[in-house]
Amino acid sequence: MAAALLGSGELEAAWQWQMPPTLVEVQSNRRNHVFYAGDAISFTLNKAGASAYQVRDYYGNVVEQGAVSGNTLPLSPKPPGWYKVYLTGADQGLPYGNSVGGSTFCVLRADSNFPKMPAAGTYGGSNLDDEIVRGVMGYGPQRHKVDNAGSPAAEIARLDAEIALDQQYYTPFDPLRKRELLIVFPNGTTNQAGVRQIVEHFKGRVKYWEARNEPNFFMSATAFVNNELKPFYQLVKSVDPSLKVLGPGAVTVGPPMAGWNQEFFQAGGAQYVDAFSFHAYNCVNGDLNLIRL
Numbered sequence: 001m002a003a004a005l006l007g008s009g010e011l012e013a014a015w016q017w018q019m020p021p022t023l024v025e026v027q028s029n030r031r032n033h034v035f036y037a038g039d040a041i042s043f044t045l046n047k048a049g050a051s052a053y054q055v056r057d058y059y060g061n062v063v064e065q066g067a068v069s070g071n072t073l074p075l076s077p078k079p080p081g082w083y084k085v086y087l088t089g090a091d092q093g094l095p096y097g098n099s100v101g102g103s104t105f106c107v108l109r110a111d112s113n114f115p116k117m118p119a120a121g122t123y124g125g126s127n128l129d130d131e132i133v134r135g136v137m138g139y140g141p142q143r144h145k146v147d148n149a150g151s152p153a154a155e156i157a158r159l160d161a162e163i164a165l166d167q168q169y170y171t172p173f174d175p176l177r178k179r180e181l182l183i184v185f186p187n188g189t190t191n192q193a194g195v196r197q198i199v200e201h202f203k204g205r206v207k208y209w210e211a212r213n214e215p216n217f218f219m220s221a222t223a224f225v226n227n228e229l230k231p232f233y234q235l236v237k238s239v240d241p242s243l244k245v246l247g248p249g250a251v252t253v254g255p256p257m258a259g260w261n262q263e264f265f266q267a268g269g270a271q272y273v274d275a276f277s278f279h280a281y282n283c284v285n286g287d288l289n290l291i292r293l
Helices: 008-014 131-137 152-169 192-202 221-239 255-266 286-291
Strands: 034-036 041-045 052-057 062-067 072-075 080-087 097-106 142-145 181-184 208-210 244-250 275-278
Touching: 034 041, 052 221, 131 142, 131 152, 142 152, 152 181, 152 192, 192 221, 221 244, 221 255, 244 255
Parallel strands: 034 097, 142 181, 181 208, 208 244, 244 275
Antiparallel strands: 041 072, 052 062, 052 080, 080 097
């Protein structure tokens, strides 16, 4: 309820991440800190300030700890899995305490079923949206975005490059769970001509489509169904009836969005989606078993 009382500027400010006064960045010579079984694991620290480190596995168990000496942090070999390294130093006060930095890393099996990770610095997107890493790790569903349907040529050119990487590193693997691609229009689909051009171009490679990202922030559920979802659904199906439309993709499926989601169905939203999509922010309460599901 507190967030609902904030103005838009205050709410935006509340979401901004604040960094500690001393922030030690962890770097490696591996793309997104992905190692393979048998590899030497070592990190470089960009500045002084860390005096000790701790490594925990996926379940939070401490698997290694010790003192930091200089700007390098060599670790003992690790079995395949996901890990997080924590750096501590002098007390920085609330809310940081003695935390001065850290990062995650993982160790993969050296198995031919995993596409091999290329070197750091090769093409594939930013660290936040790296198609190659997503493909190698099997992160899915692969959800591409169209920022501006009014510039379809530019969007198509960018997506062509990204989807080519998907076809090399992502879609050919894991035959038991087919890896499909999804395109979403975060800013809406009011430019119908541009949307049609994009759907036409990718209809043979992308099966799933979503009209808007988290529409609950922009309009009522009824307005979304009538003004955006319905015409989008009809457009996609007119291009190819076998394509699938997802929605509404609200920010959470938890109690805060229960009323909005209920209104979505009352407005007839189910008629214009092939599957119900949602985000699960604040739905797992830190329960790793739920996250794994």
